[in-house]
Amino acid sequence: MIQLKNVSKIFDVSGKRLTALDNINLHVPKGQIFGVIGASGAGKSTLIRCVNLLERPTFGEVVVGGQELTQLSEQELVHARRHIGMIFQHFNLLSSRTVFDNIALPLELENKPQNIIQQKVNELLELVGLSDKKDAYPANLSGGQKQRVAIARALASDPKVLLCDEATSALDPATTQSILKLLKEINRTLGITILLITHEMDVVKRICDQVAVIDKGQLVEQGTVSEIFSNPKSELAQEFISSTFHINLPEEYLEKLSDSPKHNQAWPIIKFEFTGRSVDAPLLSQASKKFGVELSILSSQIDYAGGVKFGFVIAEVEGDEDAITQTKIYLMENNVRVEVLGYVE
Numbered sequence: 001m002i003q004l005k006n007v008s009k010i011f012d013v014s015g016k017r018l019t020a021l022d023n024i025n026l027h028v029p030k031g032q033i034f035g036v037i038g039a040s041g042a043g044k045s046t047l048i049r050c051v052n053l054l055e056r057p058t059f060g061e062v063v064v065g066g067q068e069l070t071q072l073s074e075q076e077l078v079h080a081r082r083h084i085g086m087i088f089q090h091f092n093l094l095s096s097r098t099v100f101d102n103i104a105l106p107l108e109l110e111n112k113p114q115n116i117i118q119q120k121v122n123e124l125l126e127l128v129g130l131s132d133k134k135d136a137y138p139a140n141l142s143g144g145q146k147q148r149v150a151i152a153r154a155l156a157s158d159p160k161v162l163l164c165d166e167a168t169s170a171l172d173p174a175t176t177q178s179i180l181k182l183l184k185e186i187n188r189t190l191g192i193t194i195l196l197i198t199h200e201m202d203v204v205k206r207i208c209d210q211v212a213v214i215d216k217g218q219l220v221e222q223g224t225v226s227e228i229f230s231n232p233k234s235e236l237a238q239e240f241i242s243s244t245f246h247i248n249l250p251e252e253y254l255e256k257l258s259d260s261p262k263h264n265q266a267w268p269i270i271k272f273e274f275t276g277r278s279v280d281a282p283l284l285s286q287a288s289k290k291f292g293v294e295l296s297i298l299s300s301q302i303d304y305a306g307g308v309k310f311g312f313v314i315a316e317v318e319g320d321e322d323a324i325t326q327t328k329i330y331l332m333e334n335n336v337r338v339e340v341l342g343y344v345e
């Protein structure tokens with residue numbers, strides 16, 4: 001449904017070339033929710049803005065619904081954009097218009113008759129759960145309600161594609177969940193293909209079918225959510241996955257933790273990260289038996305994404321130095337990421 005072929009975007013910043021996108025190739029199949037994740041400045045906004053040519057790529061092709069957009073005339077582009085809805089982090093509503101009139105705007109621009117506009121807007125209000133707010137002004141709505149209005153407005157022209165530019169970044173966690181649920185519902189019931197950009201792996205985990213990781217303008221990894229969560233290849237993908245855990249060490253351990261062992265009765269506190277390839281095997285108890293080490297679990301969490309289980313365990317590991325080294329090697333050989341957080345006496 002969406003294809004970016006060898007897309008590059010180079011900005012001229014005070015006479016210097018800044019490569020914001022570097023030879024991006026991306027395919028979003030029809031009916032999927034596809035997430036692009038990256039840190040600040042990685043090129044996410046530039047990428048999503050290239051899909052509806054709000055930003056024109058310096059090189060490459062942008063194909064949406066079989067149409068190569070860079071080849072279209074201005075007028076053809078206006079028409080093509082009607083099938084590409086977009087929502088933004090800060091909603092971009094018109095403050096002087098009511099909720100109803102904000103949603104009606106795209107239909108007015110298409111010169112639709114009043115009765116059609118009335119019917120369509122009322123249906124959309126129902127869909128996003130805001131029928132009782134139709135006469136309110138944006139200033140009197142919560143962030144989540146504003147995003148619902150923006151979603152309804154984006155759907156008014158019956159788009160085939162919805163682009164979401166950090167759509168939940170300005171919202172609190174509970175509102176984020178409700179907006180993600182609505183996006184999923186829209187995807188499943190209306191069959192709209194969704195491309196979203198985010199810096200939060202939680203968003204990807206909740207609703208995406210596929211994900212691509214962008215770093216310094218390049219796509220460093222892409223695949224299904226279950227593939228990436230079960231076998232992340234890049235360090236960056238691994239870091240984003242780790243960021244979905246809320247790791248807590250007990251306060252008393254944090255106070256006692258030192259960077260290096262002060263004497264030979266200091267035990268390492270180790271974080272073991274499991275992915276889909278390692279989480280189901282009883283690797284910790286195997287290692288404990290095999291090498292004679294004691295593992296006291298201090299914190300752990302298991303989660304699911306794309307049908308794959310993943311998680312971490314933080315444990316104090318007691319044993320002689322050799323046995324602890326063997327344990328670490330054994331676990332790493334079995335696809336467990338091992339990180340020594342520090343030492344306690």
Ligand SMILES: Nc1ncnc2c1ncn2[C@@H]1O[C@H](COP(=O)(O)OP(=O)(O)OP(=O)(O)O)[C@@H](O)[C@H]1O
Pocket residue numbers: 011012013018019020038039040041042043044045046047199
């Ligand atoms: N219009 C522009 N003119 C010049 N440079 C730009 C322009 N837009 C973006 N850039 C630069 O391109 C790079 C990518 O920016 P972009 O906004 O796409 O990143 P991002 O991943 O969306 O970041 P953030 O999450 O902080 O919004 C940055 O170095 C940015 O400064």
